[in-house]
Amino acid sequence: MGREQVGREQVGRELQVREATPEDLEWIYELRHRVYARELGQHTPDPSGRLRDGLDGDNVYLVAARGPVRIGFVSLTPPWLGRYGLDKYVTRDELPLLTEDDLFEVRVLTVEPRWRSTAAAPLLMYAALRWIAARGGRRVVAMGRTELLTMYLAAGLRPVGRTVNSGALTFEVLTGGVAELTRLTMDRFRTTLARLGSEVDWRLDMAFAPRPDGCEHGGASFTAIGTDFRGLHRRHQIVAADVLDAWFPPAPGVRAALAEDPAWYARTSPPTGAEGLVAEIAAARTLPVETLTVGAGSSDLIFRAFGQWLTPESRVLLTDPGYGEYAHVTERVIGCRVDRLRLRREDGWRIDPARLSAAVGSGRYDLVVVINPNNPTGRHAPAAELRSLITAAPARTRWWIDEAYLGYVDLTESLAGLATTDPRVVVCTSLSKMYALSGMRAAYLVAEPDTAARLRRRTPPWPVSLPAQLAAVAALRDPAYYSDRWLRTHTLRGQLAAGLAGLDEGVVVEEAVANFLSVTLPAGGPSAARLVDECRRRDVYLRDLSPLSTQYQGRTVRVAVRDTAENERIVAACQAALEALRPGAGPLAAVPSGVPVAGPGR
Template identity: 50%
Template sequence: MGPVTAPLRLALAGPAEREQIYRLRHAIYAVELGQHRPTPEGRLTDALDPTNDYLVALNGSTVVGFVSITPPSAGRWSLEKYLDRDRLPIRPGESVFEIRLLTVPGGARGGRMAAVLMAAALHRVRVAGGDRVIGMGRREVLGMYRRAGLRPVGLPVTSGAVHYEVMTASVAELVAAAAGHPGVTAALTAAVWDVAGVPAPTADWCSPEPSTATEPVGTDDGCFHGGAFFAAIGEDFADLDRRHGVVNADVLDAWFPPAPGVLDAVSAHLPWLLHTSPPTGASGLVAAVARAWSVPPAAVLPGAGSSALIYLAFGRWLTAASRVLLPDPSYGEYAHVLERVIGCQVDRYPLHRNDCYDLDAADFVRRAARYDLAVLVNPNSPTGRLVDTAELRTALAELPASTRIWIDETYLRYAQAADATPGLPVAHHLGSVAPFAAASSSVFVVTSLSKAYALSGARVAHLVGPPEAIAELRRWSPPWAVGLPTQVAAVRALEDPDYYQRRWQRTAVLRHRLADGLTALGLDVVPGVANFLLAHLPSSGPTAADLVSRAAAHRVFLRDVTSMGTVLGERAVRVAVKDEDGLARILSVVQTVFTDRETPARRR
């Protein structure tokens, strides 16, 4: 099949085009890729063909590309041949379309054809009122699907000799991703559109739907937080014993349990804790935080995790007209809330690999003076790098009151322990800028107790800032924002700093062990001070997406951090520190992936 010479035409397949499709499917998926056994008649069809729509790209009368769309009315998906529907990441009531069999044969490969077909399918799904797209993509071309806005969910599928990853995205996410590829839009709108009942896409086809004044700019959850490991356990919680053998290094949960006093208090009083309403404003927790961080209680606002406080504060402070400065890379929740929920103008402060992703505190704060808000995660995620807090306080002293600085110290406890003297008591506020924030006019420090205090499942965090500003946010915080079991667990955790100090020091030892192991396997490890490491994969090996998907098949879950910034590239992974057995599993699986590389099938 030669290159496209006539104007490209996009249409729904009729009988003649379907016959070409069935023969192309056989040539590619049976003969070329080995997914199916060859048939004597040289055709491949399946039970979904009567209900599928095929969107085809035509060069004259010749099919030069196609993609299959399964509407919700079909009642089933091709994916259900491999996985039960209840394992798939969809919400009740969503209108979900399956997109599959994205295929570009022979001589038409190498250009934008696949991307144009994906965009055309998205346009058709959007016009039909679809909420979500689901499908599976070959591991070798996951980068293409990611650029289109799809994301793997940690469910690998093997069909014949071909390995796939289940992927999904909301229609809103895909439209937002399409807006970043003007070349694809130009090619799509230049094609002859011949799809009955669907208006032709225009140059602004991927603009967001108009919103009313009461709707947020982004209405979808949008931000991927890791946690793909839960698919291996089951989000219906039917069999929690399935957690055994799963290494959840894609999230930054502590590898150790909460302090004994936490477990004793919660287990001894659990029935009462579950059926009793908590103190409305979590006053006991506020007092415990104030003591531990040496700040006045009036400067403390508790919340159900740092995300709850981010949404609360940013939603009150910012509008679409606000300007925000954000390091790149950084924790993805911030870019999501600022850009996609509120719609702020966000400028990136790039951090560079050659500089070990270090941030110049004085320069950052100086530039922040021109913005309404600046955000700093310290230590940063995903890099694990720490800004010296003494330098940071010095820089903050020059900050104008018109600029708010939001500092996220979720991982600071680990950094403090890295250089702490064994046997000496730890002060929770050591190295924190929280006391400075409490006395300032525009500095705020958020700290999650999830990661360093082994309370991820409890969802608890606090914000420290100027008492007047905290009082204003408290008026907008709902009553009973933190549950009773969580309040008790957090208070007990803060009463046992010595236990956690030992765990944090042990984390440093395990982190060094993980770094040595990854380095020995050929990864370029960024020295970090938290409970995780950022590592760059060799240029000659698998991409981060490939490593993550193959590791998931071994029930070891790692984090591809491509989406956490614009400077990391497609070969950066973040790996959480785990206990000795967990680290051994991680290193063994990474070595297996590196030494047992499959011969990539030819790109279609």
């Protein structure tokens, strides 16, 4: 994307970027024939005046148009198709890059001749990058014509050392990481993109610009309420099912403790090391005090611990799908080398012990992260199974076990006891989700005494606020209340699943063990992002899982369990949204560029 090239075109609001409609396809086939058969001589001219290939119908086209005039297009081939355009020219052995799980191919970027000196091509390249990132893509591959190599290099793509000849043309095979390409684009072309973001009619189903920190979370529901806290009355209108906060209030003792003297709590410094909270955790969980470290939520502990243990040379194994904070910290903050254990839908998203054992047995990992129950799949791996895997694993490999949702299964399934004696094992537990304390930000970590002590030395004073300490202590003193709420959650989840499953025969609802479930839309129907956006118009907020993993194929949303009345609103909103998004129901509205797609919370 050259500055001079972008500057030549005064882009107006009438320039639109969208996914191709059926009406666009005939123009795409005709333009491909004009350019690649007649103008460039890559293909033999066809009497039909149309040029198609074997990926048509499965790949995705993004189109730029000015009013009724189509300007250009780019083709995207997602990894779930299992084949790429490059397969016609090279084998997987010759180009192992094609075997990567999260690889998207960008193809046939084509612009009408009269528009080639405008912003159309760079804008389509940027649109392709945003579409890929929104589907969990981590790497792209492209064939760039040698005559246009400068443009691709300016965008951050790099040659892999392989050229391809097709007809009269020579192409360079190029690749780049999505996060790195996004970072470079936002840095190098920030001014231009800011202008385009306000001027272009962006009709794709993701926001024009990525989050500044690059980490995708739920939490847009609070943005709808108002992060300036001036519209808190809106909280009664919003169904916040995009974050996994508890549907129930904290225990009566928690509410009483917080109400007793809030003015004193606000002005008073808490115990420096949260000593009372640590003692209460130790008593409630039968753990030695010296094995505990507390923090302001699990993210605080993740950043603090990983920043101490890992370097860019460290190698980490994550599950995929998995909680996005781990990929963000390891890949984007620290810069570790990260591999992924792919959980499979056909296996019910469960961890295959044999596959995990084989991966870890190589001895190349410094850290393995297991979220149990997993977020976002909700699946639980039995403690005995994990204990056996850890026992057999190499001594150099550290295990981080995230048990934020374990209360919805059974607290006796915790590996905290193992963590107190095995220096390779650390267990992290959030008190936010299970104890209805998300706003308090309280969590703890269990490790053998030396590891815990080193982390405490890196912990600033007053890591947990006084209200949070008081609330967490009161919560831990009322296990009966929470056991009842966790049990009731299973009933509510089943009712919500039944309501959502009845919406459409093509909808797949996957219910697991925690306080959430997932809904997958049928292929050929609306994307998850479209459903999420349409539900937001009805003040119901769901979580699009697409950025977390390519395995969701842009079609799966996660829904937090709420109370009966809000669950009924969720079902009604989804039903209305699906009806509005059916073909023939009217034009799909774009995701407004000002609507946030991320915020705080899991």
